[in-house]
């Protein structure tokens with residue numbers, strides 16, 4: 001009998017948006033210990049808005065966000081990072097003029113304990129970052145910058161990781177590399193909420209998935225079941 005896994009993230013009835021524009025109309029989802037959950041949806045569905053509201057970069061109008069049993073609905077983004085939440089923003093926001101090593105050290109600002117050990121782990125996971133550690137981050141290719149953005153988030157020793165479109169704008173070979181890295185993080189037991197337009201690749205490595213359409217969850221379930229769902233196949237998998 002498999003043990004029931006505890007939720008590390010619970011979003012309940014979340015309503016959020018920009019000024020008077022409501023982009024999320026009561027979204028609920030959960031992420032359990034060790035799970036990889038994919039959130040798929042078309043352009044403008046509200047995926048980024050949901051991640052930004054979970055990480056506190058956008059305030060919510062109503063609803064609740066719980067991280068590891070603590071209510072963080074109205075907490076500052078910094079507090080959420082300290083509590084173990086890390087987000088890799090859309091568009092790989094690395095600090096171009098700073099060295100790769102300094103970018104990584106910045107990722108540990110909320111949790112400096114064991115920074116050097118953590119750096120070594122990142123260099124093992126991403127050898128290319130080790131080779132180039134003294135170079136400016138801006139000199140890296142798009143795929144390498146995505147690896148750096150993920151590694152920087154991991155420097156805070158997250159207990160929950162939010163990834164926003166990590167494969168966006170990358171050549172197919174690099175897309176595969178990014179998904180391999182995500183699979184390895186999952187194998188290490190890090191719970192991940194993955195937002196992707198590449199629904200096929202995301203559902204292939206996810207345990208469960210949610211479909212977000214114009215600010216509402218319209219479908220959810222095991223990733224394999226979603227992949228076989230006619231609506232998902234025609235709308236998101238191009239089948």
Ligand code: ATP
Nearest residue numbers: 018021023041042043044045046047048049050197
């Ligand atoms: P994409 O894949 O294109 O990033 P998404 O699913 O992440 O799409 P969001 O970026 O969350 O979608 O956008 C959800 C809705 O909120 C859209 O209607 C969008 O136009 C609107 N929106 C997003 N950012 C802003 C903003 N800064 N100000 C006003 N409206 C915004």
